[in-house]
Amino acid sequence: MTHAHITTWVVALILFVVAIALQAKGHEKTKMLHMLLRLFYILIIATGAWILHSMSSFPFLYIVKVIVGLWVIGTMEMILVRTAKGKNTNVLWLQFIVAFVVVLYLGFKLPFGFSFFS
Incomplete structure (x- = not known):
């Protein structure tokens, strides 16, 4: 399930960048792309919840990661x-x-992820 979660994040980030680029050009298909991105938000949350559910215990840093992940999705939206x-988006x-x-x-950093920062 970790691979599905990472895949949804990568696709969502690509869709986000494309949506921003299309909005800057005033393209008509931006609304459709934005709706598709919202679907990926749901998939990200669902796969993340599945991963969290598969764990036997919830260490505090995983809860922090969930909150920060929701913060990322919120700022993207x-x-x-x-x-x-x-409107101005610099702070966002x-x-x-x-x-x-x-x-x-x-x-x-967390044990369920990759060990780049051992």
Whole structure:
């Protein structure tokens, strides 16, 4: 299930970048892409919940990772919506970068992830 979770994250990030690029150009298909990205948000949450459910205990850092992961998804959504409305997104981009780095670090650091930071 970890591979499915990582795959949904990668696809969601690609869709996010494409949606931002299309919004900047004022493309008509942005709304459809945004809806597809929302589907991937649900898949990310579902696969993450499945992984968490498969664990015998929930260490505190996994709960932190869940919260930060939801923060990443929230900032992605807010960036897209506020960009579509023509509002300032600088603070949201900063939040997105910080939360994304934290969630990646936790994902690689915790025992269920890869061991880049042993």
